[in-house]
Amino acid sequence: MKAIKILTMAALATAVFASCSNDEDLAQSNYPMDNVVRIMTSVDGMNTRASYGNSTDNLSSFGFCIHNAGSTKYTYDNIQVTKEGGNWNPATQMLWQNSTTAVDILAYAPYQETTEDANGKVKVFGKPDYVFSVKADQSGAEDYSSDLIVYKQTGFTPGSELNTSKAVDVTFTHLLSQLNLTIELRDQFNTNNNTVTKEFVTDVKVNGTIISSKVDFSASPISVQVGTQAAAITPETTGFTPAENATAHAVFNYSAIVIPQTVTAGNFSISFKVNNTEYIWTATDDVDFVSGKKHDLHLFVGNDVVQGGAITANPWGEENITEKETD
Numbered sequence: 001m002k003a004i005k006i007l008t009m010a011a012l013a014t015a016v017f018a019s020c021s022n023d024e025d026l027a028q029s030n031y032p033m034d035n036v037v038r039i040m041t042s043v044d045g046m047n048t049r050a051s052y053g054n055s056t057d058n059l060s061s062f063g064f065c066i067h068n069a070g071s072t073k074y075t076y077d078n079i080q081v082t083k084e085g086g087n088w089n090p091a092t093q094m095l096w097q098n099s100t101t102a103v104d105i106l107a108y109a110p111y112q113e114t115t116e117d118a119n120g121k122v123k124v125f126g127k128p129d130y131v132f133s134v135k136a137d138q139s140g141a142e143d144y145s146s147d148l149i150v151y152k153q154t155g156f157t158p159g160s161e162l163n164t165s166k167a168v169d170v171t172f173t174h175l176l177s178q179l180n181l182t183i184e185l186r187d188q189f190n191t192n193n194n195t196v197t198k199e200f201v202t203d204v205k206v207n208g209t210i211i212s213s214k215v216d217f218s219a220s221p222i223s224v225q226v227g228t229q230a231a232a233i234t235p236e237t238t239g240f241t242p243a244e245n246a247t248a249h250a251v252f253n254y255s256a257i258v259i260p261q262t263v264t265a266g267n268f269s270i271s272f273k274v275n276n277t278e279y280i281w282t283a284t285d286d287v288d289f290v291s292g293k294k295h296d297l298h299l300f301v302g303n304d305v306v307q308g309g310a311i312t313a314n315p316w317g318e319e320n321i322t323e324k325e326t327d
Contacts, residue, residue: 029099030162037094038167039064039081039107043149044174044316058144059083062109064090064170065125069104071097078114078124081107099159106217107151107170110144130215132224134176134257136231146257148175148215150222174316175215175224177289179206181235181254181270182298187247189303194275196250198240201274206233206256208268209289213259224291226261232271233258260291274301281306292316 032038041059061082068074074097081090096103106125115122124130134146149172156168163169183204189196212227239253269282281299289295294316298309 029159030164030166031096031099031159032162032166035095035098037066037090037096038162038165039088039090039170040163040165040167041088041170041172043172058142059109059149061111062107062149062170062172063111063124064094065106066094067104067106067125068097068101070101073097074101074103077121080111080113096158100157102155102157104154105152105156105168105170107172108217109149109172110147124217126218128214128216128218130217131212131227132215133212133227133229134233134259136211137234138236138256139234141236146176148224149173150175150215152217152220152222154220174292175222177258177260177291178294178316179235179256179258179289180238180294180296181206181256182296183252183254183272184298184300185243185250185252185274186300186302187243187249189250189274190243190246190248196243198237198242198252200250201252201272202276204235204237204252204254204272205270206235206258207271208263209233209258210261211259224260226259258289258295260289263287263289270297270299279306281308283308283311287311288313 041062043059061080063078064076064081065078066074066076074095076092076094079090079092079094081088083089104125108124114124132148135143138146151170151172161168181204183201185196185200189200194200208230210226210228210230211233212229214225214227216223216225233256235254235256237253238255239251241251243250263283263286265285266282268287269280271278271280273279279301290313292315293313295311295313297311300307300309
């Protein structure tokens with residue numbers, strides 16, 4: 001009888017220990033009891049007015065896909081997710097199948113409504129030739145439609161990869177390229193007859209790039225192939241610094257989103273007017289616009305000459321030192 005009591009107590013202790021362990025597992029798990037898919041967002045990269053920068057404050061909606069290879073019931077394609085207050089709400093409620101089934105996730109912005117062809121809806125997830133173009137006129141400070149941001153994760157397991165808010169952390173990255181242009185006027189323009197104001201430089205154009213592309217959402221990482229439609233881009237004006245005195249330089253800043261591509265020597269140029277006089281700077285080397293990078297070009301303008309520094313490239317979010325003037 002004593003042996004039976006000892007065994008019973010041991011079994012009870014084991015059961016209590018197992019119960020505590022299960023409670024700990026549940027407490028540590030971020031998986032939601034209702035299986036509902038929840039989303040939180042951020043953007044890798046620097047803050048610039050011409051793009052979403054490193055915040056989704058200016059993002060109003062995006063497309064979201066979940067691909068569950070074993071279940072069409074728990075597969076969702078191009079669901080529009082919109083911001084309401086501080087929350088992201090999908091147009092269709094999405095559910096996880098369970099905490100352990102791995103899925104593939106895709107998100108992108110700006111959102112485009114799913115089109116249809118003769119066979120029905122054209123899916124976004126896995127699409128190798130998603131058509132996207134940047135705008136030729138990017139002068140609007142509140143227009144973010146040229147900045148294509150993306151997120152993709154394969155093999156996502158909800159039970160172990162949701163955050164403490166039981167949500168998917170969607171960290172967007174910039175898929176395209178950014179050109180930051182600086183036009184610096186030498187002190188020859190600081191005369192008694194001319195006051196250099198922000199209207200002194202006009203008609204700024206980025207010439208020689210193709211503005212259309214096809215995005216491969218099936219690739220890991222997502223890639224972009226340059227298209228065929230070429231057009232001059234009107235960049236956004238992002239800043240103006242007046243000359244402080246007669247020997248100082250006035251500085252004008254611009255920014256544009258560019259499809260990743262290589263523009264051969266002699267075909268990439270910047271044109272503009274200074275006090276109604278036309279100027280043009282042309283690159284004498286190939287110019288490589290790289291996906292996910294910002295490119296800086298600094299032009300120095302005299303009365304009858306434009307000199308340019310080398311175009312430098314850095315990850316979107318890192319500062320750089322521009323090389324000074326070359327002929």
